[in-house]
Amino acid sequence: MLEDPHARMRSLIHEAPPIFFSPCNGGTWFVTRKKAIVDITMNPEVYSNSFLAAATSGEHAGEHKAQQGFMLLPISVDPPQHTAYRAPLNQPLAAKSVAGLEPAIRAMTNELIDKVLATGRCDFFSEIAEPLPVTLFMKLAGMPTDRLAEFRHLATQATSATVDPATREATFKRIAGILAETIKARQEKREDDLISHLLDVNINGRNPTFHEMLGYSITLFLGGLETVVNALSFGVRHLARDQELQAKLRADPSLLPGAIEELLRLYGVASTPRRVMRDVVCHGVQFKEGDMVLLLLPAANYDDAAFPNPEQLIIDRKEQHQTFNTGPHRCVGLNLARLEMKVFYQEWLKRVPPFRLDPEKKPQFMGGFNLAVTSLPLVW
Ligand code: HEM
Numbered sequence: 600m601l602e603d604p605h606a607r608m609r610s611l612i613h614e615a616p617p618i619f620f621s622p623c624n625g626g627t628w629f630v631t632r633k634k635a636i637v638d639i640t641m642n643p644e645v646y647s648n649s650f651l652a653a654a655t656s657g658e659h660a661g662e663h664k665a666q667q668g669f670m671l672l673p674i675s676v677d678p679p680q681h682t683a684y685r686a687p688l689n690q691p692l693a694a695k696s697v698a699g700l701e702p703a704i705r706a707m708t709n710e711l712i713d714k715v716l717a718t719g720r721c722d723f724f725s726e727i728a729e730p731l732p733v734t735l736f737m738k739l740a741g742m743p744t745d746r747l748a749e750f751r752h753l754a755t756q757a758t759s760a761t762v763d764p765a766t767r768e769a770t771f772k773r774i775a776g777i778l779a780e781t782i783k784a785r786q787e788k789r790e791d792d793l794i795s796h797l798l799d800v801n802i803n804g805r806n807p808t809f810h811e812m813l814g815y816s817i818t819l820f821l822g823g824l825e826t827v828v829n830a831l832s833f834g835v836r837h838l839a840r841d842q843e844l845q846a847k848l849r850a851d852p853s854l855l856p857g858a859i860e861e862l863l864r865l866y867g868v869a870s871t872p873r874r875v876m877r878d879v880v881c882h883g884v885q886f887k888e889g890d891m892v893l894l895l896l897p898a899a900n901y902d903d904a905a906f907p908n909p910e911q912l913i914i915d916r917k918e919q920h921q922t923f924n925t926g927p928h929r930c931v932g933l934n935l936a937r938l939e940m941k942v943f944y945q946e947w948l949k950r951v952p953p954f955r956l957d958p959e960k961k962p963q964f965m966g967g968f969n970l971a972v973t974s975l976p977l978v979w
Pocket residue numbers: 672673674675685692818819822823826827830867868869871872896922923924925927928929930931932933935936
């Protein structure tokens with residue numbers, strides 16, 4: 600897994616049954632095929648996210664204890680209530696709304712490139728991939744950008760598989776503390792940012808409570824800080840190993856949106872859990888009420904029943920990947936994520952000469968709910 604996370608995901612398609620059980624961490628069913636994942640996500644009555652909410656308890660309490668006391672909005676709410684909580688995010692994160700951020704993304708990308716270009720090498724992960732989406736997201740949300748390193752550390756700890764439950768709980772408390780400061784400041788005085796916007800939205804005829812504001816902020820914090828960083832790093836690692844594709848995209852940047860979708864497919868980041876609400880048979884497997892299911896989205900992207908020649912990057916592929924998931928919780932930040940990646944690749948490929956992996960230092964990876972990169976040394 601740590602040698603090459605996606606190779607491991609890919610191998611599950613060939614080596615493991617489509618749905619299999621692991622007794623680790625209290626016991627979990629793993630689902631690796633696209634059709635089964637779509638069926639599960641489209642049936643939230645049976646496969647619920649509500650265990651993520653404050654009331655979480657039961658046999659998996661240890662695993663999810665860190666999230667007790669916090670609502671994670673809108674992700675811990677099932678339909679029909681989910682619709683009211685999701686609606687306030689749709690407009691500010693729509694493609695048209697985030698398009699206004701394009702000049703800022705371009706400027707930030709170029710500033711970061713300026714710092715490394717002449718040296719002929721960089722650790723792509725820490726010098727480019729981490730600061731770019733994190734700074735941008737913090738600007739969007741209205742959070743102080745001078746605390747970048749601290750925020751990134753907290754986001755990594757919150758989703759890492761290797762931290763113990765007590766540390767994770769302390770991490771969530773710390774994140775909530777920082778976000779609470781920002782919310783209170785915006786309650787006093789609105790700014791042009793997402794937190795200010797959310798304070799005034801209408802949820803079932805009222806404004807969000809402080810607790811709900813915290814719930815939105817924590818989800819956005821984790822959604823915005825852990826995902827794009829890794830999607831960019833895995834994508835750039837692919838390009839570093841494929842000089843032909845680099846040359847093709849440099850010669851014709853109009854191919855970028857299609858290539859980005861394929862990079863998102865080949866390098867899915869997040870896997871997401873559901874709790875089974877009643878006994879049910881899923882694609883021939885008996886689940887019991889209370890069972891936990893983990894949807895392995897990065898594996899499903901290699902499902903050969905859904906993607907012909909799944910290991911090949913095919914720029915004009917038509918099938919929709921699972922990286923942003925399906926169903927009511929499908930990623931609400933996907934327009935921002937795609938825009939960040941498009942602008943980044945445009946500038947990077949325009950300015951940085953053909954680059955490759957540093958032959959002296961191997962990339963490093965980490966597991967968890969998100970497949971993550973921790974170091975990506977490049978040379979050019
Ligand atoms: C490449 C980058 C990204 C990936 C791979 C990704 C992946 C995902 C996935 C798989 C889900 C569905 C989770 C589930 O079904 O349980 C999701 C939901 C979500 N994402 Fe993203 N995400 C990305 C970027 C972002 C960004 C930039 C933001 C913030 C602006 C964001 C905010 C959210 C939120 C708030 C949800 C919950 C939506 C809901 O419950 O209705 N994501 N994301």
